[in-house]
Amino acid sequence: MSFEYFISKRILKSEAQGKKVSRAIVRISVISIALAIVVNLITLAVVKGFQNQVRDKVSGFGAHLSILSASGGNMHESSPILKNQAFFDEIKKIKGIKNIAPVAYKPVLFQSDRNQRTVKLPDGKDTVITEQNVHGGLLKGVDNQYDWDFFKANLKEGSIPVFQPGKVSEEILLSRKMANDLSFKTGDTIRAYFVRSNPVLKKLIVKGIYETGLEEHDAKIAIGDLRLVQELNDWGIQATIEIEDSLYTVPGYESQLIVRVKARGGQGQFRYDWGRGAEIYGAKTYNADKDTTFRVIVSDFSTSLLKEESITLEDTAYLKISITGDRNSVNQFEKDADGFLVKNYENEDGTIYTINAGNKTVRVEQINGQGSYQQYIAGFEIKVNDWNQLDAIRKEVKSKVEFLPSKKGELFRVESIREAESDIFVWLGFLDLNVLIIIVLMILIGIINMGSALLVLILVRTNFIGILKSMGATNWAIRKIFLIQAAFLILKGMLVGNIVGIGIALLQYYFNIIPLNPEVYYLNTVPIELSFTSWFLLNLGTLIVCVAALIVPSMVITRISPAKAVKFN
Known part of the structure; x- marks a missing residue:
């Protein structure tokens, strides 16, 4: 056991002269250190918990990374x-x-x-x-x-x-x-x-x-x-081929059916491949005199110079037509009162139906495209x-x-959740600055109070300092005695602060005592998350910074004259 540590320990346990005078100030300094630890612990736990919970929830709705179009x-x-x-x-x-x-x-x-x-x-x-x-x-x-x-x-x-x-x-x-x-x-x-x-x-x-x-x-x-x-x-593109409800009206072709492609999706401008290459015409006429199958491949294109050529996948639709009866007879299609073709449907979705054409019957089966969507x-x-x-x-x-x-x-790009939800993550980042400010302020308050307590301890033990100097003790040795004494007081405050701070954090963690408005804070209760690393670094940093900061006020010991100090009472 070193000389300085031994003396410090004895001073702490003794009821030496002046202790009653300094007791209130020493207690205030210990309370200030405890309060700093409590505030800093809760600040770290709440902010870390808040950041992680909001981050996890935002990422849960979306994803950490997204691959999308460039x-x-x-x-x-x-x-x-x-x-x-x-x-x-x-x-x-x-x-x-x-x-x-x-x-x-x-x-x-x-x-x-x-x-x-x-x-x-x-x-x-x-x-x-x-x-x-x-x-x-x-x-x-x-x-x-x-x-x-x-x-x-x-x-x-x-x-x-x-x-x-x-x-x-x-x-x-x-x-x-x-x-x-x-x-x-x-x-x-x-x-x-x-x-x-x-x-x-x-x-x-x-x-x-x-x-x-x-x-x-x-x-x-x-x-x-x-x-x-x-x-x-x-x-994608969804294509179907249908028989229109009205007949072709061009003179000489009035009795022909109109076969028309209906397409949706893509960029809205379509090309139709009926088997002889792509064209812009989406309709054909049919004389209803033989069995046939129409097949059309529908693709799209852009009419804007600002758009690149479409890469939309095409869709293929079929229309099967079979004739029963006298195929060579004149088409006499049955119409309703409004002049539209009468279609007799054979299934619920209307893709199979027959049309009466006098001495023959036209049976139509639509095979709609599967859709490239x-x-x-x-x-x-x-x-x-x-x-x-x-x-x-x-x-x-x-x-x-x-x-x-x-x-x-x-072409693709990769987007992180930080970019997709940039407003939220910038806001969460500012919380780190708030934590730093709070920690610095609370430690500064503790340093000021401990500095005051150290000066009071030195003042009430001026006589003791003079005796040590007259016995040959160096200034640094005497300063170490008081610094060790201050360190003990800091540790005492830290112990109390940890007990209170961790206790409050545990109460909130298990019982959710303090609620939040989710419309403002994204959460319905104050979150708590404190890692061992954060706790350890906070306590170690507080101890080192406070003790190091007390080196300056301890220099007052070097100005004390042994001759005058021994006479001081």
């Missing part, structure tokens, strides 16, 4: 890309990637059921009021490759939708906020309106209800089948295992994707 815009607005990409399997093999999955988005307007209630008017009469709410949002389309972990952790009712191969699923995952606003529960059928060339109504089934506390995203995101969203977006998506979402490796993984993904055109000439 044409610009975010995932909700960017141009579609092909689902089958050569880089898909390569990216799955990158170390640190948890999942990669295709996604697509479509704006939707949900409508509640009609609700009637009776209201009594001032004149005493009753009136019935019919209410029907609507809620706008985004339907996110996913498939079975999607990582459901985030929504499973925040699922409150029902279950996660299951998308089986074959038939498009009508099941969706809805947020509790949307469900409450529209008065829906799991198992209910909800009307959803989508906009494309014409408004489309779909009846969807609420399979599950989630709640994340991230109010801004809860209010707009619903999850459904990727195939449904692909169809609604009209990204299934080949298009908004992009790929990538989730990583470790947030700290995000930048490194992004760099590796970019090396396999960016500036490398696909076989169809597509």
